[in-house]
Amino acid sequence: MEIFDKARQWLENGRPFVVFRKPDTKQVTGIFQNNSTSYASPNLDGSGFVFTSFDSEKTWILPDSDSETFTSDYNPTAQVTSSPELEIDEFAKRDFEALVKKGVSHITSGAFEKVVLSRTETVELEAFDALGAFGKLAATYPSAFVYLWFHPETQIWMAATPEKLLKANGRHFETMALAGTQKFQGEETVEWARKEKEEQRFVTDFIWNSLEDVVSEIELSAPYTYRAGNLLHIRTDIKGELNDAADLSKVISVLHPTPAVCGLPKDEARKFIAENEGYDREFYAGFIGELNSKDGTDLYVNLRCMKVTRNLAQLFVGSGITKDSNPEKEFFETVNKSLTIRKALF
Numbered sequence: 001m002e003i004f005d006k007a008r009q010w011l012e013n014g015r016p017f018v019v020f021r022k023p024d025t026k027q028v029t030g031i032f033q034n035n036s037t038s039y040a041s042p043n044l045d046g047s048g049f050v051f052t053s054f055d056s057e058k059t060w061i062l063p064d065s066d067s068e069t070f071t072s073d074y075n076p077t078a079q080v081t082s083s084p085e086l087e088i089d090e091f092a093k094r095d096f097e098a099l100v101k102k103g104v105s106h107i108t109s110g111a112f113e114k115v116v117l118s119r120t121e122t123v124e125l126e127a128f129d130a131l132g133a134f135g136k137l138a139a140t141y142p143s144a145f146v147y148l149w150f151h152p153e154t155q156i157w158m159a160a161t162p163e164k165l166l167k168a169n170g171r172h173f174e175t176m177a178l179a180g181t182q183k184f185q186g187e188e189t190v191e192w193a194r195k196e197k198e199e200q201r202f203v204t205d206f207i208w209n210s211l212e213d214v215v216s217e218i219e220l221s222a223p224y225t226y227r228a229g230n231l232l233h234i235r236t237d238i239k240g241e242l243n244d245a246a247d248l249s250k251v252i253s254v255l256h257p258t259p260a261v262c263g264l265p266k267d268e269a270r271k272f273i274a275e276n277e278g279y280d281r282e283f284y285a286g287f288i289g290e291l292n293s294k295d296g297t298d299l300y301v302n303l304r305c306m307k308v309t310r311n312l313a314q315l316f317v318g319s320g321i322t323k324d325s326n327p328e329k330e331f332f333e334t335v336n337k338s339l340t341i342r343k344a345l346f
């Protein structure tokens with residue numbers, strides 16, 4: 001396919017590009033920057049395809065004015081059939097459980113109500129076929145936003161993310177509150193425990209409250225179970241109309257990072273993450289997608305993702321912590337989340 005040939009060429013030449021497949025569509029899009037310049041859009045006021053870090057310090061953009069876009073029909077078939085063998089890293093388990101315990105004790109002492117804590121897993125790669133991995137993700141997760149991004153400033157990132165940050169066209173907007181996790185075991189009608197329901201309600205309430213000043217209408221669905229590959233989450237769909245004065249970059253900055261990836265209150269949780277996680281999230285739990293482009297804005301939260309540099313893949317996974325969290329259960333939740341993307345490597 002022409003888009004994939006072009007992507008291979010851009011990878012070889014070290015030029016910025018992205019290839020993506022939107023949820024529940026049978027089309028693939030490639031956006032190829034026609035030079036090697038690194039364009040930043042710190043105020044989110046450009047028009048193009050953006051990639052923003054968790055801390056919002058970095059936004060790289062493939063500007064519409066300097067990029068070419070191609071779209072093709074796409075029906076990937078290279079489904080992942082086998083599950084990779086998992087060896088639990090006991091040191092990683094111990095460290096993550098200690099981090100969760102610390103988070104819970106801060107919640108109990110009233111420092112914040114929820115915090116999302118994360119860790120990375122590193123996989124050594126013998127040979128990496130980025131477009132092959134993209135095809136596997138796209139075939140395996142039809143309802144995810146699947147992308148392959150390359151930029152000399154960031155190297156390769158890819159994901160199959162279930163979470164939309166914001167879609168906006170004119171005044172109309174859509175977003176979602178997605179949180180709470182259990183393993184999919186063949187049945188999508190499941191019971192949710194109080195901990196997961198509360199964890200997700202924090203996200204819905206936060207979105208509702210933070211959009212108050214910028215919307216004229218807002219509508220929420222009832223929370224429902226949503227399948228993302230081998231996992232189930234609780235999801236509430238939120239949509240409405242932005243008010244006339246709403247400024248999109250402001251809407252994005254009040255939403256990001258939501259308590260689905262950071263915590264509540266936002267600043268306290270963010271501070272705890274920065275001081276305790278012990279690594280730089282970079283673009284994990286940041287956002288990616290089209291900004292002010294001809295069909296509007298369509299941004300996704302960068303979850304179930306990995307960064308690939310030479311022969312190493314770094315997988316990023318997190319888990320929402322509340323006062324009722326069990327550290328071992330939260331660790332295994334991150335292990336299950338890592339499988340989403342790990343499967344594309346084998």
Ligand SMILES: C=C(O[C@H]1C=CC=C(C(=O)O)[C@@H]1O)C(=O)O
Nearest residue numbers: 179180181260303317318319320
């Ligand atoms: C932080 C992640 O997932 C978020 C989205 C859905 C469910 C989540 C949870 O149950 O913890 C997280 O809030 C991740 O995948 O790394």
